[in-house]
Amino acid sequence: MLGEYRISGRRASEIAASVERGVGSGDLPPGHVLPPMRELAARLEVNPNTVAAAYRTLRERGVIETAGRRGSRVRPAPASTSRGSLRIEAPPGVRDLGEGNPDPELLPGLGPALAAAAAADAESHGLYGQAPVVAEFAAYARAAMDADGVPAGPLAVTSGALDAIERVLAAHLRPGDAVAVEDPGWGSVLDLVPALGLRAVPVGVDDSGPLPADVERALRAGARALVVTDRAQNPTGASLDAPRARELRAVLARHPDVLLIEDDHGHAIVDLPLHPLAGATAHWAFIRSAAKAYGPDLRVATLTGDAVTVDRVAGRQRLGPGWVSRLLQRAVLHLWTSGAVDTRRVARSYGARRDALIQALAERGVPARGRSGMNVWVPVSDETGAVARLLHAGWAAAPGARFRLDTPPGVRLTVSPLTAADIGPLADAVAAAAGPARPVNYG
Numbered sequence: 001m002l003g004e005y006r007i008s009g010r011r012a013s014e015i016a017a018s019v020e021r022g023v024g025s026g027d028l029p030p031g032h033v034l035p036p037m038r039e040l041a042a043r044l045e046v047n048p049n050t051v052a053a054a055y056r057t058l059r060e061r062g063v064i065e066t067a068g069r070r071g072s073r074v075r076p077a078p079a080s081t082s083r084g085s086l087r088i089e090a091p092p093g094v095r096d097l098g099e100g101n102p103d104p105e106l107l108p109g110l111g112p113a114l115a116a117a118a119a120a121d122a123e124s125h126g127l128y129g130q131a132p133v134v135a136e137f138a139a140y141a142r143a144a145m146d147a148d149g150v151p152a153g154p155l156a157v158t159s160g161a162l163d164a165i166e167r168v169l170a171a172h173l174r175p176g177d178a179v180a181v182e183d184p185g186w187g188s189v190l191d192l193v194p195a196l197g198l199r200a201v202p203v204g205v206d207d208s209g210p211l212p213a214d215v216e217r218a219l220r221a222g223a224r225a226l227v228v229t230d231r232a233q234n235p236t237g238a239s240l241d242a243p244r245a246r247e248l249r250a251v252l253a254r255h256p257d258v259l260l261i262e263d264d265h266g267h268a269i270v271d272l273p274l275h276p277l278a279g280a281t282a283h284w285a286f287i288r289s290a291a292k293a294y295g296p297d298l299r300v301a302t303l304t305g306d307a308v309t310v311d312r313v314a315g316r317q318r319l320g321p322g323w324v325s326r327l328l329q330r331a332v333l334h335l336w337t338s339g340a341v342d343t344r345r346v347a348r349s350y351g352a353r354r355d356a357l358i359q360a361l362a363e364r365g366v367p368a369r370g371r372s373g374m375n376v377w378v379p380v381s382d383e384t385g386a387v388a389r390l391l392h393a394g395w396a397a398a399p400g401a402r403f404r405l406d407t408p409p410g411v412r413l414t415v416s417p418l419t420a421a422d423i424g425p426l427a428d429a430v431a432a433a434a435g436p437a438r439p440v441n442y443g
Helices: 011-024 039-044 048-060 112-122 134-148 160-171 187-195 212-220 240-252 305-316 325-336 343-363 383-392 420-434
Strands: 065-066 072-074 157-159 180-185 199-206 225-229 259-262 283-289 302-303 377-381 412-413
Touching: 011 048, 039 048, 048 072, 048 305, 048 383, 072 383, 112 160, 112 325, 134 157, 134 283, 134 302, 134 325, 157 160, 157 305, 160 187, 160 259, 160 283, 160 302, 160 305, 180 187, 180 212, 187 199, 212 240, 302 305, 302 325, 343 377, 343 420, 377 420, 383 412, 383 420
Parallel strands: 180 199, 180 225, 225 259, 259 283
Antiparallel strands: 065 072, 157 302, 283 302, 377 412
């Protein structure tokens, strides 16, 4: 099974290093089965416990995985190219609907907020040893969550939603664990899971959120965590409604040891009510980011959860960056308290553009999804061809491959750059691009 490569070493650390060298050189390729522990121990003339310790180290590092009686094997290497690189560069004259950015016209100016933060910092001086979370920020964020029915819990601040998701997963899971993820879903999460040595298990999504039967199947199969987007799901616009939330809470009640992570992606850009799942399991995390409503460069997200989860996240954070800039926390707090963003106006603006595009596509016989948020998901028969034809027509779309695991092909269109005059021409272009490519006779 090992070909010419021979594992060597007398100590656990040496044996683990030998296997890692073989993996790095390609002599032990992904999927390669390692010898049983007793067999390798006999070959190396060491105690089987030594080999067991080496294999345990390799599992924790994400180098190998163990599948019961099938033994231990080398894990597939994480993708070296992120899904974010699966994008179409919009050449001059082409409208870019693929980046997923908010409409700059709906973002607040940051000058007053940053000035207010600087004035507050002049009094506190932002020194070492101060609380990592600004008390006023925490109080305002907690009150907003209380109003939305999010269970009580301690609060932490991270550098954006993805930072929070990574920290929560790392606080509870180990390489080789399975994570149930939305499919189609946020490409950054689909990249993050394998990068942490975890295994993604796809869960289907409709307009009301994750499908309960798929979630049940994933959890019964051993998924140790579930990541859910509450509103404005990327890329489909799905939003949890009350019936779906009840169904999912019932599923989670049967799996109380599962780690639940909720990303309230649509906070402050949608007008649909929140139906949180938080508290349905022993360990949970609820995350809100300032990115879409207040600006992506404000790398501030609020995290609450059960005491153990938040304590682990905050403890590990102290050993790394320490805290998220209190200047940024105070700036976001000023944006919140000053009413810098009219959230109802923002929701109406995105909703009008999204609904107009979906209606125009329906009139042309093209089904599309987009219940909330900034994006519209369009199923297509030939994803590569559809993207190419749209580009030729003057529109750059995000390829569905950025967001898919097992779900059929599609493209994502972000409506934030659109005007009312754009809807008709774009719908015509999508209708022409969404069908199968015409056969070409090369004679």
